[in-house]
Amino acid sequence: MTDSAPLSSGSVAVVLLAGGVGARAGFGRPKQLVPIGGKSVLRWSLDAFAAHPAIGAGVLVGDDDVVAAAGPLPASWTTAAPGIERQQSVANALGALADWSDDAILLVHDAARPGVSAAVIDRLLAAVAEGAVAATPTLPVPDTLITEVDGVAGDVTDRSRIARVQTPQAFRLGALRRAHAGAGDEAATDDAQLVRRLGHAVATVPGDARLHKLTYADDLIILSALLGGGKAAMRTAVGMGYDVHRLVPGKPMWIGGIEIEHSHGLEGHSDADVALHALTDAILGALADGDIGDHFPPSDPQWRGAASWRFLAFAAERVAKRGGRIAHVDLTIIAEAPKIGPHRAAIRARLSEILAISIETISVKATTTERLGFTGRREGIAAQAIATLELPEN
Structure with missing residues (x-):
């Protein structure tokens, strides 16, 4: 496998993770099915990936109810069952892409981030096409960061060396396969961490505020404003x-x-x-x-x-x-x-x-x-x- 293989049309696949229940949001239903601006949180991501010309296939990871509620899938997409943990869900999706070459590029995205833009996808694909094994979008941290113990403010942390990690993340498919195969029982909150454990550098590209994650109920207000396109008063x-x-x-x-x-x-x-x-x-x-x-x-x-x-x-x-x-x-x-x-x-x-x-x-x-x-x-x-x-x- 050549990790720096060039990018061609249709050589990109997507794993869209929609298996969580979103208990912290308290919506009484999977948070990826909550509507924003006339369509579900999940549908925002599906539509964005379907519209990108470089993406040739995808895997929607979700249970039967989520898949049914998502509506029609883009052409060449399939589904996979979710695991108990995020890591297992990605592994299940990799199994559905068994016939894809290690040279292909894979985007892994959390459905709870509906604001996927073509610009972020392009930046990620460019980073991997230019030689990176993996790439992730990040945003700077605008707030002052401190340690806190028992409700008492402590020392300030240098925020210039800290960034907020978003998805989608991009990988050479072979590298991600090796990362998951070697993970064993070691848990990770995202796939970039697994690839770093193999010794690969993970490139960063500018993220997008619209990729804000739906975690709590109040995040729905933020996302509605971010994705609303400056609607009237x-x-x-x-x-x-x-x-x-x-x-x-x-x-x-x-x-x-x-x-x-x-x-x-x-x-x-x-x-x-x-x-x-x-x-x-x-x-x-x-x-x-x-x-x-x-x-x-x-x-x-x-x-x-x-x-x-x-x-x-x-x-x-x-x-x-x-x-x-x-x-x-x-x-x-x-x-x-x-x-x-x-x-x-x-x-x-x-x-x-x-x-x-x-x-x-x-x-x-x-x-x-x-x-x-x-x-x-x-x-x-x-x-x-x-x-x-x-x-x-x-």
């Missing part, structure tokens, strides 16, 4: 929702996305989560996008017994597709029983997961009607919600 929109469901014996009680032990449950076509229904209507109202019955009619048997978090997640996705964000939600549950107070923290946490927003922007309250009316007689439970959105100006 935002406007505030407020929507209100209200819902009521009857209490009946012998059914599970779902309120706010969690199950609460109680003698009665709520009657309805779906799981009758009165709180999520009110909040879904509030978001749809702020979008001027109808109500929950328009999108999930009770006459449709497919929604019988459905989990109401799906309705709320749908409403949140409608916000993202409009290029907006959910700034704040305020939910009030009106019931004599069960007592909501002991479950308030769990409901807020669950709403944070479903809506992919910070828990600090979620208010959950409970009240009674002083034993007046149908809620006071314990015949049913009501909920009202207000959602505040930020949407692009038309």
Whole structure:
């Protein structure tokens, strides 16, 4: 194998890693499927690689649900199963490229970085074509760096010798194969580290701020701005929702996305989560996008017994597709029983997961009607919600 073999059209393959669950983001679904600007985080990378003329094939590493949700794959792409760790996922993808020459160039990219640009791909390919065995994009560290122990600031670290590493990373395929074959049980957070262990230098090329990684829920706001292309100013929109469901014996009680032990449950076509229904209507109202019955009619048997978090997640996705964000939600549950107070923290946490927003922007309250009316007689439970959105100006 010649590590400095020249680059030719179609001699580049891509491994796109989409096997993680993204637990730290708290989205309640794989973070690579969260929408930004009308398409999923994963689709941003797929489209960028598909549009590059030098790329001849690719391997999408993800489970069956992720692969199905990704949509049509580019021509000459295949799939591979994810491993428990990132390293195993890459190894599985290398197996799918067994018929590719060691001289080929391989790009390895984390799907959680949707802002792939042709310019970064070109810089990486040029570095490897000019003789580097491996190359990685990096960005300088703008902040002052310190050591910190038990909440006390320590010494300043010289940031001039530190850089932020991004993906995609580029490799001569043979070198990456040898690196993985010799890794054994030694773990690495990226493939460039494995190649360095073989004694190869890893070239660096200028990265791109748009390659910001989606790790936490607030990163979605940053990425929406970075990938939005300087869209128009935002406007505030407020929507209100209200819902009521009857209490009946012998059914599970779902309120706010969690199950609460109680003698009665709520009657309805779906799981009758009165709180999520009110909040879904509030978001749809702020979008001027109808109500929950328009999108999930009770006459449709497919929604019988459905989990109401799906309705709320749908409403949140409608916000993202409009290029907006959910700034704040305020939910009030009106019931004599069960007592909501002991479950308030769990409901807020669950709403944070479903809506992919910070828990600090979620208010959950409970009240009674002083034993007046149908809620006071314990015949049913009501909920009202207000959602505040930020949407692009038309």
